[in-house]
Amino acid sequence: xxxxxxxxxxxxxxxxxxxxxxxxxxxxxxxxxxxxxxxxxxxxxxxxxxxxxxxxxxxxxxxxxxxxxxxxxxxxxxxxxxxxxxxxxxxxxxxxxxxxxxxxxxxxxxxxxxxxxxxxxxxxxxxxxxxxxxxxxxxxxxxxxxxxxxxxxxxxxxxxxxxxxxxxxxxxxxxxxxxxxxxxxxxxxxxxxxxxxxxxxxxxxxxxxxxxxxxxxxxxxxxxxxxxxxxxxxxxxxxxxxxxxx
Numbered sequence: 424x425x426x427x428x429x430x431x432x433x434x435x436x437x438x439x440x441x442x443x444x445x446x447x448x449x450x451x452x453x454x455x456x457x458x459x460x461x462x463x464x465x466x467x468x469x470x471x472x473x474x475x476x477x478x479x480x481x482x483x484x485x486x487x488x489x490x491x492x493x494x495x496x497x498x499x500x501x502x503x504x505x506x507x508x509x510x511x512x513x514x515x516x517x518x519x520x521x522x523x524x525x526x527x528x529x530x531x532x533x534x535x536x537x538x539x540x541x542x543x544x545x546x547x548x549x550x551x552x553x554x555x556x557x558x559x560x561x562x563x564x565x566x567x568x569x570x571x572x573x574x575x576x577x578x579x580x581x582x583x584x585x586x587x588x589x590x591x592x593x594x595x596x597x598x599x600x601x602x603x604x605x606x607x608x609x610x611x612x613x614x615x616x617x618x619x620x621x622x623x624x625x626x627x628x629x630x631x632x633x634x635x636x637x638x639x640x641x642x643x644x645x646x647x648x649x650x651x652x653x654x655x656x657x658x659x660x661x662x663x664x665x666x667x668x669x
Contacts, residue, residue, distance in 0.1 A: 427457045428649055432667075435461070439566045443596045446588055448667040449627035450598045452648050454639030455493045457603075463595035464562050466524035473521075476602060484513025484608060488520035491602045494624075494637035498605060501622040505615060512607060512615055515633050519606035522599035528561045530591040535564060538579035538587070547577050561594040589630050598628065598636050606633040611658065626664045630655050638665075 428451040435441050440461050451457045456476055463469045479495040480487055483502065490498065502512040518526060539556060542548040548571075556567055571577045572586050579587035598604035605624070609615045610633040619625070623639040626632070632655075640648065642665075651668035654661040 427451045427453075428667075431457075431461060437566075439569060442569060442588075443565075443593055445667055445669055447592065447596055447598055447628060449625075449638065449650055449665055450601060450603055450636055452638050452640070452645075452650065453494075453601075453603055453636075454623070455491045455603055455637060456601070458601045461596065462562070462565070462593060463524060463600060465595070469524040469595070469600050473600070473602065478521075478602060483519075483605075484511070486514040486517045486519060488514050488605065489602065490520050490605065491637070493639065494603050494605075497622040497637060497639065498619075498624065501618050501624065504622075505618050508614065508618075510612065510614060510618075511609060512619070513609065515606040515608045515610075518599070520599065520604070521602050522597060524595060524600065527592055527594045527597045527600065531561055531564070531587075531594045534579050534581070534587050534591050535568060538568075538577070538583065541583050542577045547575065565593045565596075592628075598634075603637045605635050605637075607635055608633070610635075613660075616662075626662065627666060629653060629664045629666055632657055632662055 431451045435444055443461050459472060477492045478489050479492040480489040481495060481499055505512045539548060539553040543550060543553055556564060559567065568579055568587055572579065578585055581590045607615065619635055620642050624635040624637050627636040628634050645665050649668055650665040653664050653666060655664060
């Protein structure tokens with residue numbers, strides 16, 4: 424178990440932090456530079472951290488990506504090996520790599536707004552309660568939304584049947600903010616999955632199938648480092664994810 428993983432786990436002080444660590448905490452095992460905390464409170468904290476990193480940019484398919492240098496070099500090596508094997512590893516979209524705090528807020532707000540509209544129509548949330556939630560800062564909305572989901576099963580996921588965290592990361596908690604996450608176009612190809620794993624890239628956010636995280640370790644080492652493997656079905660086969668073993 425890495426020192427960063429142990430240190431962050433020991434600082435958990437709320438149910439929200441515990442939930443977010445269980446969802447995204449594998450990133451703290453990375454050989455690269457992990458984020459300094461479980462959730463950034465605002466854009467200033469994110470920008471300060473990102474500006475401290477050594478990064479590298481490269482084209483992956485149609486999109487220019489920026490990641491931490493170590494992560495990018497491992498990704499480019501995997502892509503080169505995949506190309507020699509007759510395949511490819513490319514970016515799923517222009518935001519498949521680095522994201523800003525504002526990017527995570529935008530995605531979060533989209534789901535919160537849709538969810539509030541939906542549950543008001545269903546009579547599960549009043550207009551005044553919805554207005555109170557909208558008035559909160561994105562960081563303060565996180566605990567409120569997760570509590571609504573836990574207590575009333577008023578889910579804010581894309582189809583209103585699962586937690587919002589199945590669809591978007593909490594603002595300030597996305598692994599993309601650390602420049603250690605990459606969304607892969609060819610994520611359904613098991614050869615791509617194996618190639619990425621051989622260069623230290625693994626799925627670490629359960630049910631986000633295109634999303635890979637740079638840890639820098641071989642799969643055989645992950646259990647000893649504090650992670651456990653879980654499987655999620657998608658289109659007829661199971662996909663493996665490595666998440667904190669809490």
